[in-house]
Amino acid sequence: MSGEAVKIRLYLEQPLGAGQGLDLSRDHAHYLFNVMRLGPGATVAVFNGQDGAWLAEVAEAGKRGGTLLCRHQIAPQRDPPDLWLVFAPIKKARTDFIVEKAAEMGAARILPVQTEFTNSDRIRQDRLQAHAVEAAEQCGGTFVPVVENLQPLSRLLANWPDGRALIWADEGLADAAEPCALPPAPAALLIGPEGGFSPSERDRLRKRPAIHPIALGPRILRADTAAVAALTLWQSTQGDWL
Amino acid sequence: MSGEAVKIRLYLEQPLGAGQGLDLSRDHAHYLFNVMRLGPGATVAVFNGQDGAWLAEVAEAGKRGGTLLCRHQIAPQRDPPDLWLVFAPIKKARTDFIVEKAAEMGAARILPVQTEFTNSDRIRQDRLQAHAVEAAEQCGGTFVPVVENLQPLSRLLANWPDGRALIWADEGLADAAEPCALPPAPAALLIGPEGGFSPSERDRLRKRPAIHPIALGPRILRADTAAVAALTLWQSTQGDWL
Known part of the structure; x- marks a missing residue:
């Protein structure tokens, strides 16, 4: 404008x-x-x-x-809030889509992770980064989020930075937080693969200190839908949509 | 479950x-x-x-x-809230995507409309309806939204039912409502085509009585992203995600 x-x-x-x-x-x-x-x-x-x-x-x-x-x-330069999107890669087109949407919606960093139910053991990081660039060109932004290389979820969690809240979108969470009670930045959204997280992953996630489980409605969302929905909830309550 | x-x-x-x-x-x-x-x-x-x-x-x-x-x-049978998604068809894959997401996220009725900046003058209604069925099968729902035939936005608005709020997602709206102040059901979300609405369309929309403009953040969202974001905002504040 x-x-x-x-x-x-x-x-x-x-x-x-x-x-x-x-x-x-x-x-x-x-x-x-x-x-x-x-x-x-x-x-x-x-x-x-x-x-x-x-x-x-x-x-x-x-x-x-x-x-x-x-x-x-x-x-002027306009950086998004300090929000990471952590997700398990799914089918090619839907993975591309998640990266495009994350860039459009103002994620600061995009981290693909391998979970127990993730099929892919590699991603084309350069191709995904190019999608993030294209989305930034399209959406009128001045910032391009970095797409990291694929890493195991367990390693990412082992090195998790102090003070960064982890907002975990999973199905059938009984004790999920209200969308309006999401934690502020620095934060990260964690979206699972199509099959969800394994029982042992859920166990370990549940025991983490700065974990915030959220529910995304009564239907089972695809991973790409869940990513956009979670980004919307955070941006509209804690991010730069306010 | x-x-x-x-x-x-x-x-x-x-x-x-x-x-x-x-x-x-x-x-x-x-x-x-x-x-x-x-x-x-x-x-x-x-x-x-x-x-x-x-x-x-x-x-x-x-x-x-x-x-x-x-x-x-x-x-048991579980119907979504009385929420319509009204949108202008865009490229084929992204139109398919909007219908899939609307069914997944619990829209009750899907209405494709022609606007001044809409390129397509026809849709394959049967194919879009099949996408809605497939999404309902996938997401564990028991309801399938009807996908209507393409109609001009002006005709839809001329026959607009009394009492149904129209939530209008547009870019650069100065007087947009807070996401938390969205109107309850019966309601409809209106998403424009890639080029947005024309000046005369915006003029006419702005003068309607039950219109609720909303803004979806500082970046320009693609139409498919805007649809998922608007569905999330409504479902999480007025719909069945509560």
């Missing part, structure tokens, strides 16, 4: 500032000059996850690259 | 009751006997959207059909 109707938004891993020249990758050049048919003088918005959003002008349009010239800042 | 570990759930458009015989379609017979390899005596759960969930036993397994015998009720 900066007054300038810039539709194209690009995430670049380069410093941004007035008068700064920006080198374009082959992919970005192809997108801007072949797909979108921009020529010299056309403007786009750029951000790097740190310096806010900037208006940039096409200075040089080549077949395999090009240059933008950074003009002025059009939006 | 009925004590019986029945994994397969089928939606059938037939009356259910103790001792009732149930004819299987060719598709259901293929799924049960070829894909899932069930034989006579195996049990599945069945529901019809009205009579709760029942345990049924395979009585006859054929190549092109078969029969189940309805044993006893394993869950």
Whole structure:
């Protein structure tokens, strides 16, 4: 809402500032000059996850690259609240979806974990990170959450930082917290795989000190739905939707 | 949570009751006997959207059909609150997703509408209805929301029922209601297309009597994300998640 109707938004891993020249990758050049048919003088918005959003002008349009010239800042840097999304990867399309939604909804860090009922023993971290970038470009944000590599849930929990609340969405929790009683940042949301958590995982989770079980209604939600629902509950009561 | 570990759930458009015989379609017979390899005596759960969930036993397994015998009720009928989801269809996969999520999250009725910025002038209502059935089978529910045919938003609003609140999720609403101040049932959530609503649509919506604008955070959400987020907010404050 900066007054300038810039539709194209690009995430670049380069410093941004007035008068700064920006080198374009082959992919970005192809997108801007072949797909979108921009020529010299056309403007786009750029951000790097740190310096806010900037208006940039096409200075040089080549077949395999090009240059933008950074003009002025059009939006300040805006980081999301300190909320992690911890989830067990599921089928490819739905895992992609979870990462896209987490970036759109303002998670600060995305941590895929292996649980006992998780089928996948690897993820394509680079592909998931690219989804997070694309979602940030789409949603008008200036921040891109980091997608971590897959790690066992047990290891993540063993190294859990002091003071970070763990909000655990599981089915059939009798002692679940009210949505309005969610803990503030720093916090993390934990979403299980399609089959839920194993009995021993649930046992161990239940015994943790800073654990906050939540219930997400009377129906069994898919993991991707549960992720969006949990992000909504936290953002609307403790996060930056207020 | 009925004590019986029945994994397969089928939606059938037939009356259910103790001792009732149930004819299987060719598709259901293929799924049960070829894909899932069930034989006579195996049990599945069945529901019809009205009579709760029942345990049924395979009585006859054929190549092109078969029969189940309805044993006893394993869950009472549970209808969702009187909440409609009104949305503008977007790309195919994301429209499918919205219908799946609406059924999972407990919308009672799903109404696709044409808005000024909606590209599609038709939907495959039968395919979307099948997605709602599949989501109900998956999520353990006993209710299947009806997916209506596509209609212009203006016509839906002209015939809007008295007393049904319209909760309008739009971007950049200055006078948006607090999420906790959402109106109770009967209610409807209205989600726009990717490009949002047109200025004249927004004008007309704003002048309606029972309209409740809501904001969904500082980032621009995709239509499918907005649908899940709005369903979460309503269900967790006014619906059956309480």
